[in-house]
Each structure stands twice: as structure tokens, then as C-alpha cells.
Amino acid sequence: MTAVGDGSTGSAGSSASGGSTNPTGSGEAGRRHAEAAASIEAIERSRERLRLAGRRSLGITGSDESPVPLRRAVAEIGWYPLVALMALILIDQFLAGGLLTLGPEISRTFGVGASTIAVIYGLQALAMSLASFPLTAMVQHRPRRALAAVGSGFVWAVATVFAGLATGAWSMALFICVYGAASGSVRSLHLPLLFDTYPAGTRARIYSLYMTALWGSLILAPAFIALMSVFHLTWRGVFLAMGCFSFAVVLVTVRLRDPGFGRWDAERLRAVVHEERTVKTTAAPEAPEPEQDRTVPGAPDSYETSLRFFEVVRRLLLIPTIRRLLVGYVALGVMLTPLITFFNFFLDEQWHQGRVGRAVFGVATNALALPCLLLAGPRIERLYARNPALVSRFAGLLLTVGVVLIGVSALLPVFVLMAAANAVGMVAFAVAITAISTALGNVVPARMRAHAASLANIALYGAGGLVGQLFLSGVYDRSGPVVAIVSLTVPGVIAGVVLFGSGKTINEDLDRMVEEIVEQEEVSAVLSSGGRLPMLSCRDLHVGYDDVKVLFGVSFTVEEGEMVALLGTNGAGKSTLLKAISGLAPPTGGSVRLHGADITYLEPQRRVHLGVCHVAGGRGSFRDLTVVENLRTYGYALGRDRRAVERGLEATFEAFPRLAERRDQRASTMSGGENQMLALGRALIMRPRLLLIDELSLGLAPKIVGELLEMVRRINAEGTAVVLVEQSVNIALSVADHAYFMEKGEMRFDGSAAGLLGRTDLLRAVFLRGATQAVTS
Ligand SMILES: Nc1ncnc2c1ncn2[C@@H]1O[C@H](COP(=O)(O)OP(=O)(O)OP(=O)(O)O)[C@@H](O)[C@H]1O
Numbered sequence: 001m002t003a004v005g006d007g008s009t010g011s012a013g014s015s016a017s018g019g020s021t022n023p024t025g026s027g028e029a030g031r032r033h034a035e036a037a038a039s040i041e042a043i044e045r046s047r048e049r050l051r052l053a054g055r056r057s058l059g060i061t062g063s064d065e066s067p068v069p070l071r072r073a074v075a076e077i078g079w080y081p082l083v084a085l086m087a088l089i090l091i092d093q094f095l096a097g098g099l100l101t102l103g104p105e106i107s108r109t110f111g112v113g114a115s116t117i118a119v120i121y122g123l124q125a126l127a128m129s130l131a132s133f134p135l136t137a138m139v140q141h142r143p144r145r146a147l148a149a150v151g152s153g154f155v156w157a158v159a160t161v162f163a164g165l166a167t168g169a170w171s172m173a174l175f176i177c178v179y180g181a182a183s184g185s186v187r188s189l190h191l192p193l194l195f196d197t198y199p200a201g202t203r204a205r206i207y208s209l210y211m212t213a214l215w216g217s218l219i220l221a222p223a224f225i226a227l228m229s230v231f232h233l234t235w236r237g238v239f240l241a242m243g244c245f246s247f248a249v250v251l252v253t254v255r256l257r258d259p260g261f262g263r264w265d266a267e268r269l270r271a272v273v274h275e276e277r278t279v280k281t282t283a284a285p286e287a288p289e290p291e292q293d294r295t296v297p298g299a300p301d302s303y304e305t306s307l308r309f310f311e312v313v314r315r316l317l318l319i320p321t322i323r324r325l326l327v328g329y330v331a332l333g334v335m336l337t338p339l340i341t342f343f344n345f346f347l348d349e350q351w352h353q354g355r356v357g358r359a360v361f362g363v364a365t366n367a368l369a370l371p372c373l374l375l376a377g378p379r380i381e382r383l384y385a386r387n388p389a390l391v392s393r394f395a396g397l398l399l400t401v402g403v404v405l406i407g408v409s410a411l412l413p414v415f416v417l418m419a420a421a422n423a424v425g426m427v428a429f430a431v432a433i434t435a436i437s438t439a440l441g442n443v444v445p446a447r448m449r450a451h452a453a454s455l456a457n458i459a460l461y462g463a464g465g466l467v468g469q470l471f472l473s474g475v476y477d478r479s480g481p482v483v484a485i486v487s488l489t490v491p492g493v494i495a496g497v498v499l500f501g502s503g504k505t506i507n508e509d510l511d512r513m514v515e516e517i518v519e520q521e522e523v524s525a526v527l528s529s530g531g532r533l534p535m536l537s538c539r540d541l542h543v544g545y546d547d548v549k550v551l552f553g554v555s556f557t558v559e560e561g562e563m564v565a566l567l568g569t570n571g572a573g574k575s576t577l578l579k580a581i582s583g584l585a586p587p588t589g590g591s592v593r594l595h596g597a598d599i600t601y602l603e604p605q606r607r608v609h610l611g612v613c614h615v616a617g618g619r620g621s622f623r624d625l626t627v628v629e630n631l632r633t634y635g636y637a638l639g640r641d642r643r644a645v646e647r648g649l650e651a652t653f654e655a656f657p658r659l660a661e662r663r664d665q666r667a668s669t670m671s672g673g674e675n676q677m678l679a680l681g682r683a684l685i686m687r688p689r690l691l692l693i694d695e696l697s698l699g700l701a702p703k704i705v706g707e708l709l710e711m712v713r714r715i716n717a718e719g720t721a722v723v724l725v726e727q728s729v730n731i732a733l734s735v736a737d738h739a740y741f742m743e744k745g746e747m748r749f750d751g752s753a754a755g756l757l758g759r760t761d762l763l764r765a766v767f768l769r770g771a772t773q774a775v776t777s
Pocket of ligand 1 (some may be wrong): 545550568569570571572573574575576577
């Protein structure tokens with residue numbers, strides 16, 4: 001836990017404070033707090049050691065030694081999974097490539113213009129981008145990625161055949177969209193499958209090999225079409241042949257199996273934790289990564305806490321390296337997607353290259369990337385093992401060099417020089433993309449790799465590709481091909497700089513990921529060995545708004561049925577801490593656990609179902625609804641039956657007769673105190689297990705405050721744990737047995753309420769503020 005002023009008195013001290021409102025008695029509360037604190041301390045002691053061991057088990061050795069030879073490293077697993085995925089990506093571009101190359105013939109058959117073909121191509125790319133999300137959602141909880149990858153291969157093979165049988169442009173568009181959607185699996189599922197199949201210390205080399213197939217597909221598609229024209233096949237014949245060939249290739253991949261989530265990272269880390277703690281648990285370290293703790297003890301089974309699709313996406317977007325990589329992908333898409341289209345126009349108009357000349361140019365350039373990728377793999381592997389930040393920097397640097405070379409190539413007056421500069425630039429892109437993907441795949445938890453790959457896909461092809469095509473079309477129409485190619489250096493250099501910058505955060509994010517797995521294992525071990533954990537435990541929370549950090553590693557615990565006061569200076573981050581607990585301000589680091597279950601990234605409404613209720617400061621009700629309507633809304637939000645809601649209403653009106661008198665009055669017309677009563681009435685209806693109250697007494701008359709406090713005591717006496725954020729030290733400490741004090745986003749005190757009263761050094765700031773407010777009011 002973060003060092004706090006009176007940490008030693010914290011746990012035990014709370015029991016000595018007296019005047020506890022806890023139904024279980026202060027002695028019992030103190031004992032439980034001490035037990036929970038001891039568990040947490042044990043976890044913290046071993047964490048640093050585990051973090052280092054965890055990094056090593058993920059292939060980050062910190063040294064520059066050569067990695068284990070690939071053949072030896074993958075001997076046990078074999079080459080089949082890699083070969084199967086390479087086979088799938090090799091045929092992935094068939095139909096799209098065929099559509100582009102055979103576009104003139106297709107447009108003549110259907111009597112449509114080139115723009116219609118361009119629209120169909122665009123729809124295909126859009127379907128491919130968008131489909132990666134539902135495909136990812138399908139395999140989020142169960143490891144069926146191999147099944148989805150092979151199954152979608154069959155779908156796109158069949159769609160290719162049907163595209164050859166299309167009777168019109170729009171039926172063709174339909175088949176091509178189906179093909180695009182199915183081939184979205186390549187973008188979202190291949191990287192996670194590769195990363196889960198092969199050990200951490202081989203991934204860069206494995207991925208480089210895989211990328212040779214991607215570059216190979218850019219050669220194979222035109223080569224296949226050229227070969228078919230030897231047999232004088234029409235475009236329909238070529239599509240049918242492509243479909244049949246694809247079908248045969250997919251058949252070869254049917255033995256592909258999903259290795260399970262996190263086989264090489266979570267599993268190894270779990271083994272490290274088991275070794276460290278030598279705790280015998282029922283779960284064997286060899287078993288695949290378990291789904292995150294699914295249930296919260298005491299809550300109904302249906303209240304599981306595994307993250308849903310958009311919660312995972314939101315969680316990924318909170319990882320600084322992922323945010324940078326995605327910005328890099330967008331900039332890369334702005335540059336790369338139109339470059340492939342417009343470079344052909346450049347060759348045509350500037351260098352008068354015909355169809356054959358352009359094809360040869362494309363094949364030669366892409367072919368050069370193949371050996372370079374093979375050479376680059378071990379290099380990227382070594383950089384990653386030494387320091388993952390070097391991989392990001394390497395990618396950024398290469399990309400910048402590549403884009404500058406391509407920009408310069410457009411200005412060179414000699415064809416050979418232009419071709420050489422362009423070829424080297426394209427090689428730099430191929431290697432840079434491999435390095436970026438290695439960083440992306442490694443920096444996210446295993447279960448979230450498909451989500452990360454889908455986000456990258458949408459950033460690259462969706463957002464970046466679309467903007468790039470529009471941007472470059474405009475430049476091309478206005479100023480011609482040379483200026484168009486040169487202008488691409490702007491987004492290219494931006495992408496390079498952003499990717500280079502991701503080196504700043506990657507190590508921190510990797511450590512955080514390691515810590516999450518370690519913490520999960522530790523918590524499971526503590527629970528399975530009969531240890532106790534607090535009802536709520538926030539560990540090392542970092543929260544910010546946009547880029548302004550507000551909480552810096554705050555740790556905070558609340559026991560079952562406890563009443564806790566959270567005090568602090570103005571702007572210390574008390575409300576932000578409550579928001580992090582209730583889900584309104586998701587943290588960028590650290591964890592929030594309810595009885596050990598990880599709820600850090602759960603949507604706020606799911607936490608309400610788990611029993612977390614946040615009464616925010618100020619007017620927290622629906623202004624245009626009446627008192628009764630407001631209270632019923634809370635009940636129905638929880639799916640409570642009518643009778644339970646009515647009982648809650650009666651209890652609220654009994655506790656606050658003033659509210660009963662105003663049952664049909666709109667919230668907007670009520671006083672501040674009445675609004676606070678209404679907000680507390682929510683707790684009586686929701687019956688939460690943890691009630692977070694922000695600024696209960698702010699601006700209210702002492703008599704009203706007294707009534708509200710009495711209510712809080714009653715709610716607490718019925719077993720609800722309460723966290724009370726208060727400006728008034730006297731009020732807070734009169735009801736709470738445990739107190740925390742925050743200053744400038746850090747926890748300064750964790751201990752008994754009585755203990756805090758003795759800390760005049762801390763309280764002076766609050767007293768001074770109170771005095772100032774008294775003078776000015
Ligand atoms: N939505 C927001 N957007 C940007 N900054 C915010 C936001 N909410 C809070 N902050 C900033 O975060 C910091 C902590 O605010 P917070 O409300 O958590 O502090 P607090 O301890 O509750 O303060 P107080 O006791 O004055 O209410 C402050 O500097 C505040 O300006």
C-alpha cells in the first residue's frame with residue numbers, strides 16, 4: 001500500500017477509536033481490518049520481486065544476448081499453426097486484388113463506370129474493418145479463435161466463387177462485402193492466435209515470418225491473375241478459380257486449434273507467483289488463464305464481473321501506449337492506404353509505365369521486403385528482450401526514414417534511383433509494421449489482443465484509410481501525382497514521431513499488465529488459502545482528467561459494514577476517488593476490487609447491481625421528476641419488483657417526513673437539504689452494500705445536517721458500508737471509526753478517526769480553510 005502517515009495505527013487503530021457505529025462491534029471490525037491489511041501487506045511485499053520475475057517470463061531479459069534459436073524454441077509446438085495462418089493471409093487479398101486488376105473487364109460486363117468498382121472496393125474495405133469487432137466479440141469469452149479464423153476462410157472462399165457468378169454490379173457488391181466481412185478475421189484474430197501459440201521470446205521472429213506471407217499475398221494475387229490469363233479465362237473464370245484455390249487452401253488449415261488465452265504470459269506469470277508463494281491451490285499452473293474473477297461473493301451469481309466487449313475497448317483506450325499506437329496507426333493509414341493506390345498513377349503519368357511495367361515494379365518492390373523481414377525478425381526480438389521501448393523507437397525511426405525516402409523518390413529524375421528509393425522505403429514500412437504489431441500484441445493482456453488488433457484495424461483502414469483517400473484525391477486532382485506522393489510525407493512523419501514517442505510509456509504499461517496478472521493470482525491464492533480480503537480495496541490508483549493527473553497511486557480499503565471518513569484539502573481528489581470506485585472516472589492504473597473481484601473497468605451501472613451506490617455532491621436527482629418518480633426510478637433501474645420499491649418508498653418517507661410532504665414536488669424546486677434527503681432515500685431503496693456519499697453537509701443548516709447524519713447512521717447500522725467525504729472534520733469524525741486524509745492526489749493518513757484528530761499538521765489546512773470560509777460567508 002502507498003505509505004501513509006499513520007499507517008501502523010490504521011488497521012488496528014480503528015478498533016480503538018470507540019463510538020463505532022458498526023453493527024458487528026469495533027473489536028470485530030478492527031480484527032477483520034487487521035487481517036485484511038496483513039493480507040494486503042503480504043501481497044505488496046512480494047510484488048516488486050514478482051514484477052521483475054514476470055518481465056523475465058515475458059521475454060524481457062534486459063540483456064542483448066541472442067535469443068534461443070527459433071527451431072529449438074518452437075520444436076514442441078511445431079510450425080503448423082504458423083503455416084496455417086500464413087496460408088490464410090496469403091489468400092486473403094485474392095478477391096480484393098482481383099477486383100482492382102480486373103475492374104475494367106468487370107465494369108464492361110455490367111455496364112458500370114470505374115467509380116462503381118471503386119465504391120465496391122471501398123465497401124469491401126469498410127466491411128473488413130467493421131466486421132473485426134463482432135468477430136472479436138464472438139470469441140471474447142471462449143477460445144474459439146481458430147474455429148472463427150478457419151470458418152471465415154471458408155466463407156470468403158465461397159463468396160469469391162459467388163462473386164464470379166454475380167448477375168449485376170450490386171449482387172457482386174453483396175458477395176464482395178461478405179468476403180470483406182469474413183476476411184476481417186485475419187485482421188482481428190491472427191495476431192492473438194500467433195501470440196498465444198508461440199512463446200514470448202519468439203514472437204517477433206514468428207510475426208516477421210507471418211508478415212512475409214502478407215507481403216507474399218501482394219505478389220501472389222497479381223501472379224495468379226496473370227497465370228489465369230494464360231488459360232484465357234474471363235474475369236468470372238478467374239474468380240471461380242480463385243474461389244476453388246482458396247477453398248483448397250482453407251482445407252489445409254482445418255487442424256488449427258486455439259491454444260487458449262495467455263498460454264505463454266499469464267500461465268508463466270501464474271507459475272512464477274505459485275513458486276514465490278508456494279501456496280498450493282486447486283488451479284494447476286499449466287491450466288489456461290482463467291476468466292477474470294467472475295463473481296462477487298454475496299452477490300447473485302448473475303452479477304459476474306468479467307468485462308464486456310465495450311468495457312474492454314474502454315479499458316484499452318486508457319492504456320497510454322495503446323492510445324499512442326492508435327494515433328500512429330491512423331496517421332499510417334492516412335499515408336499507406338492512398339499511397340498504394342496513387343503510386344500506380346504516379347508510375348503511369350510520370351514514368352509512362354504500362355500495366356506490365358507497373359506490375360513488375362510492384363512485384364519487385366514487395367519481393368525485396370521478404371528477405372528483409374526475415375532478417376529483421378531476430379533484430380526486433382533482441383531489441384524487445386533488451387528494452388521494449390527500443391522496439392517502438394525502432395518502428396518510429398524506420399517509418400520516418402521510409403516515408404522520407406518515398407517522398408524523395410517522387411522527386412528523383414532517374415528511374416533506377418526512384419525505384420531503389422521507393423523499394424527501400426517500402427521495406428522500411430514492412431519492418432516498421434512488424435515492430436509496431438509486436439509492441440501492440442505484447443502490451444495488452446492476452447484476452448484483449450483481439451480487441452486491440454481490431455482497434456488497430458479500424459484506425460488503419462477505417463479512419464486513416466478513408467481520410468487518406470479523400471486527402472490524396474484532392475491533392476492529386478489539384479497538383480498531380482508528384483505533389484500527391486510528396487505530400488504523404490506529412491502524415492508519415494507524424495506517424496513516425498508518434499510511434500517513436502510510444503517508447504516513453506510502453507515499459508510502464510507492460511509493468512502494469514504484469515502487476516494486474518500477479519495481483520489476480522495473489523488474490524486468488526489468498527482467497528483459496530482461507531485468507532480474507534477487504535470488502536473494497538483500491539490499490540495504487542492513478543486517475544486523471546484528459547492528460548491532467550489527479551490521483552497518484554492512492555490505496556484505500558473499506559471493510560464490510562464499516563463507516564469511513566474521507567477527508568482532505570480542497571482539490572485533493574476525494575470526489576475523484578469516489579468516482580473511480582463507482583466507475584465514473586476509470587483509472588489509468590491500479591485496481592478497484594470488491595471482495596477480491598476486479599471491478600476496475602466495469603461500467604458504473606454494473607457496479608450499481610453489485611451494490612455500489614454513489615450519492616454525488618450537489619443535486620444528484622432528476623430535476624424534472626417528482627420525489628416519488630425519482631425514488632421509483634432508482635428501484636426500477638435495479639429491476640426491483642413493485643412491492644420492494646413501494647416498501648423502500650415507505651421507509652424513505654418514514655425516515656424523512658419532509659419528503660413525504662413533498663412527494664409530488666419536482667426535485668428542481670426543492671431546497672438543497674431536501675435534495676440531499678432525496679439522494680439518501682436512494683440508498684434506502686437500492687439497499688447498497690457500499691454507499692459513497694460526497695459532501696453530505698455542504699451549505700446546509702446544522703439541524704438538517706443532524707437529520708441526514710442520523711439517517712446515514714441508520715443505513716450503516718443495517719449493514720451498509722459507508723464512505724463519507726466531508727468538508728467538516730467534526731461531522732466526519734463524529735460518525736466514522738476509520739479515517740483517511742488526502743492531499744494533492746495522495747493518501748496522507750490511514751488510521752483511526754481518533755488518530756487523525758491528533759494530526760494537527762494535516763488538519764491545519766482544513767481548519768484554516770474552514771475558518772476562512774466562516775469569515776468570508
Ligand atoms: N471533470 C473534471 N474535469 C477536469 N478536472 C477535474 C474534473 N473533476 C475534478 N477535476 C479536478 O481534479 C482535481 C480534484 O478534484 P476533486 O473534486 O476530486 O477534489 P476534492 O478533493 O473532492 O475537492 P473538494 O474538496 O474541493 O470538492 C481538482 O483539481 C479538480 O479541478
